[in-house]
Amino acid sequence: MMADLRLTKRQFLGGAAGLSAGFLSQSAEAATNFIVGTFGGPYEAVLRQSVLPGFDRDHNVTTKLELGIGVVFLQKLLASRNRPPYNIFVLNEDEALVGDEAGLFADLDLKRIANLSQIYPALQPPAVKMYGTMLFELNCVYNADRMAAPTSWTDLWQKGLKVGVAHPQNPYGLLFLMVAAEMNGGSASNLGPGFAQIKKIENLKLYKGVVDGIQLFRTGEIDVGFFYRNRAVELADEGRPIKFCRPKEGTFGHRSGIQVPKGATNIDVCYDWVSMCMTADYQRLFAAHYYSPSNKTLVLPPELAAKHIYGEASVNALRFPDWKVLNAQKSEVYERWEKEFTL
Amino acid sequence: MGRLLLNAVTGLVIVFLIGPLLIIMVGSFTTTTYITFPPQGFTLHWYRELLVMGDLLDATITSLIVAALTSVAATVIGTLAALALAQTEAVWREQLRLFAIAPLVFPTVVTGVALYDFVRGIDLESVYVALVIGHTLITVPYVVRNVGAALGGLDPALSEAAAGLGAGWVRIGREVLVPALAPALLVSVLLVFIVSFDQVSISIFLADSDTTPLPVRIYNYLEWGLDPRVAAISSITIVMAYAVVVAVQRLIRLDRVFGRAG
Numbered sequence: 126m127m128a129d130l131r132l133t134k135r136q137f138l139g140g141a142a143g144l145s146a147g148f149l150s151q152s153a154e155a156a157t158n159f160i161v162g163t164f165g166g167p168y169e170a171v172l173r174q175s176v177l178p179g180f181d182r183d184h185n186v187t188t189k190l191e192l193g194i195g196v197v198f199l200q201k202l203l204a205s206r207n208r209p210p211y212n213i214f215v216l217n218e219d220e221a222l223v224g225d226e227a228g229l230f231a232d233l234d235l236k237r238i239a240n241l242s243q244i245y246p247a248l249q250p251p252a253v254k255m256y257g258t259m260l261f262e263l264n265c266v267y268n269a270d271r272m273a274a275p276t277s278w279t280d281l282w283q284k285g286l287k288v289g290v291a292h293p294q295n296p297y298g299l300l301f302l303m304v305a306a307e308m309n310g311g312s313a314s315n316l317g318p319g320f321a322q323i324k325k326i327e328n329l330k331l332y333k334g335v336v337d338g339i340q341l342f343r344t345g346e347i348d349v350g351f352f353y354r355n356r357a358v359e360l361a362d363e364g365r366p367i368k369f370c371r372p373k374e375g376t377f378g379h380r381s382g383i384q385v386p387k388g389a390t391n392i393d394v395c396y397d398w399v400s401m402c403m404t405a406d407y408q409r410l411f412a413a414h415y416y417s418p419s420n421k422t423l424v425l426p427p428e429l430a431a432k433h434i435y436g437e438a439s440v441n442a443l444r445f446p447d448w449k450v451l452n453a454q455k456s457e458v459y460e461r462w463e464k465e466f467t468l
Numbered sequence: 469m470g471r472l473l474l475n476a477v478t479g480l481v482i483v484f485l486i487g488p489l490l491i492i493m494v495g496s497f498t499t500t501t502y503i504t505f506p507p508q509g510f511t512l513h514w515y516r517e518l519l520v521m522g523d524l525l526d527a528t529i530t531s532l533i534v535a536a537l538t539s540v541a542a543t544v545i546g547t548l549a550a551l552a553l554a555q556t557e558a559v560w561r562e563q564l565r566l567f568a569i570a571p572l573v574f575p576t577v578v579t580g581v582a583l584y585d586f587v588r589g590i591d592l593e594s595v596y597v598a599l600v601i602g603h604t605l606i607t608v609p610y611v612v613r614n615v616g617a618a619l620g621g622l623d624p625a626l627s628e629a630a631a632g633l634g635a636g637w638v639r640i641g642r643e644v645l646v647p648a649l650a651p652a653l654l655v656s657v658l659l660v661f662i663v664s665f666d667q668v669s670i671s672i673f674l675a676d677s678d679t680t681p682l683p684v685r686i687y688n689y690l691e692w693g694l695d696p697r698v699a700a701i702s703s704i705t706i707v708m709a710y711a712v713v714v715a716v717q718r719l720i721r722l723d724r725v726f727g728r729a730g
Contacts, residue, residue, distance in 0.1 A: 160677055165688030166695070189677035192688040197672060204585040210676060336690055343502075363502070 159186040159394055162198045162214030167414040175410050180401065184394050195220035202229045202386050209386035213398050218253045218380040219296060219448040225254035231385040237396050240403035240420070245440050248380050248419040255382035257419040258402045259411060262434040262443060263297045264376035266352035266369045268342065274370040278304050281349055287328040289341050289350030293458050295334055296379050299451055301351035302458065304374070313450045316458060320465055331466055342367055355415035358432045378434070378443035382419070489706055496699035503694040514700040524701050527685040534596065534681060535664040538603040542660045543653060545604065546611020551645075553612070554619045565616070569609035576606060580673035587674065595679035602674055603664040610663065611656040618652035658716075662709075 159181075163169060169190060177188045195216030202209055202224070216224065224230055235241060238256065241249055248257025265275050275281060281288050291298035306312060306319030323329065330347050332338055335356065341347040342360055352369075354376075360367035383402055385395045401407050408418040412425055417433040425435060434440060491505045496514055498507035518524055549568050553561055571579065580602070587598040626648065630640045646653070668683045675684050682701070689698045 169688075191675075191677040192680070192685075193672065200581055201584060201673065204581070204588050206588065208588070336694055339502075340694065343504075363500070 157186050159184070159188045159391055159398075160191060160211045160213075161188055161398070162191045162193055162211040164194070164215055165192040168215075168411070168416070171410050171414060176401075176407070180398070184397060186391065186394055199224050199227075199229065203227060205386075207388040209388050211386055212389045212391055212395050213383055213385055215258075215381065215383050216255060217296065218255065218257075218382070219452055221254040221382070221384060222448050222452055224384065229384075229386055230254070231387045231389055231392070231395070233385060233396065233399070237400075238403065239400040241400075243405065243422045244403055244419050245421050245437065247378070247440060247443075247445060248382065253380050253382065255380075255384045256399050256402065257380050257382040258408065259381050259416040260419055260434055260440065261379045261381065261417065262354040262376055263300060263351060263379055264354050264357075264369050265349065265372050266342070266354070266357040266367060267349040268345065268347075268366055269368045270366040271345075271348040274368065275349065275372055276370075278351075278372045278374050279308060280372070281351075282326060284327055286326075287330055287346065287348045288326045289330050289332055289338055289347035289352070290323060290326070291338060291351070292331070292333050293455075293462055297351055297353065299455070299458065300377050300379075300446060303446065303451070304351065307374075313446055314454075316454055320461065324465070354434060355417065355432070359415055375442075375444045378440065378445050380419075380445075492699050493703040493706060496696055496703045498696055498699075501696070503696050503699050514696040515704075517697050518700055518704075521697070523680075524682070524685060524697070527680050527682040528701070528705075530596075530679055531665050531682040534599045534603060535661045537596075537600045538607060538664040539657045539661045541600060541604045542607040542664075543611050543656050546608045546656065547615050547649070547653065549608065550612050550615035550619055553616060565612070568612045571606045572609045576667075576669040579606065580670040583670060584673040595674060595676050598674045599671060599679070599681065602670040603667055606667070606670065607660040607663050610659050614652045614656045614659070615649060618649050622648055 161172070163172060169192060172190060177190075180186075181188050191211065195214070198211065198214040198216060199220055202211075202214075235250065241256070244257055245260075246252055248260060250256070265278070265281070267275060272283075272286065290301060293299040293302050302316050302319040302323065303311075303313050304319075305322035306316045309318035309322040311318035330341060332341055335353070338347075338350065338352055339356055339360065342350075342352075343363075343365065354369045357367050357369040383399060385392070385399065389395055403420060405418070405420045405423040408416075408420045408423055409425075412418050412423065412429060412433060415432065417435060418425075421437055421440075425433065430436075434443070492503070495503040495505050495507055497510050497512070498504050499509035499511045499513070500507075553565055553568065556564055583598070583602045583605070587601075592598055622645075626644050627640050630644050635643070666683055667681070668687050671681045671684045672687065675681060682705070686698050686701065689695050
């Protein structure tokens, strides 16, 4: 095996003499390294502070986090020719479908995943092509100082409202296009009418992603939008008059989870990681940071539970769109969006 | 009236250029858990947090190493390319020049995906080397343009006179070309360093869990919220960049360098 001459930053600071040797001979992933592709922000912080120390000790591995998003992880897997750079990685349900169709995932024995039966059926295979760890509700988020709670999605077309609409590269942007299409005679497989419907919004404020959306609510630049419930709660916890509601046509669930790439090393540890992620104890850590649990046995204090999409009845009431149908239209939708709307 | 308008436009340009930097810097002292302007209260908490977060320091050092090495590699390659172009027959020169600056035309995300495919294909294990290759690829065109422009303004009689007096190509390069091109080379080094230090879309594909440049680290934070820690590290970077410019100005009179290179 090649000697480990990996250059650390401290070595670099200590003496530049070691630079060239270390620079050119960084070794491959060491046998005991366990690489997890994961989201940044609070998600990463919880992993580092509350999960990794115990997991590494129990499994005699060094878990390293590579931060990113599902679409980048998938692209790297596609280019890796069965030598995946991760043991585990996070992704969303729409991305999981793409990865599954490309044959990128290991065929795990579901019987070896402890606690999988504790997960809502909608978040386990075969309902999704991943092992669901958290759930997001996409609903109507509004500024209670500016308007009464909308009862229908059609209320967003009222005159005088400033409506935030996200780019369809975001799942909630694409789903809002679908909602608009359904209002105008379209459907998930016929999104075209949604473009015309969105153009009918009097004060339309287009934005690129979650961070932009949050800022627009914070600054009062938008009154209402199709957005994440957990983000509305986050804004409310900052003391802002932001609330969420469920229009009569229904709200949507967006599922997030983990997958093991085909060809991943340390497969026993991978099983243990997946099993750990399914537990109520693991998901309790994330519930404190606005990530709604997929484990149906997790009991949350009432105040915290109210912030989440929580309980089997609530989860079953969500609409889960057919992402296979939506994914197939993404390229065409993005192209048309760029032509018809400019940010 | 004309002068008043000019001053007003200049003032607006300065506000738009400096304003965002000031907002980030002032916002880094907020006591809230998100960036806000004006800041609420005053705290150095987010700067103390950076000290605890060793990964941000590591990411900064990674970016400095990659940017320094990229500056050397891109300046050497770009200068040699510019010299070669200057000596190429006119009929081919324009085609080759377009080829040399082609990396600027491609979307860097596409370049990033292709590079990742390439480095995995050749089993290149060092992420540092991959990052330097990627950054060099997209920064060489800046050097070709800069040095090429300087070469265009250089009197060929200088090299010919040196050759006529018996100097070889190495000596001509060392004693005639390098001093004459020094301002353009220095500008190129600075430009490449800045572009490399700021690079995200290629780095995001080439980085791994051990080697993550600062912009990628910040981008991963921004995906999830406007955390004041990002404002704190950005403020430090801004101050560092300003300090470098002031130091260079004191040492070698940057205004003259840019003036002559242009």
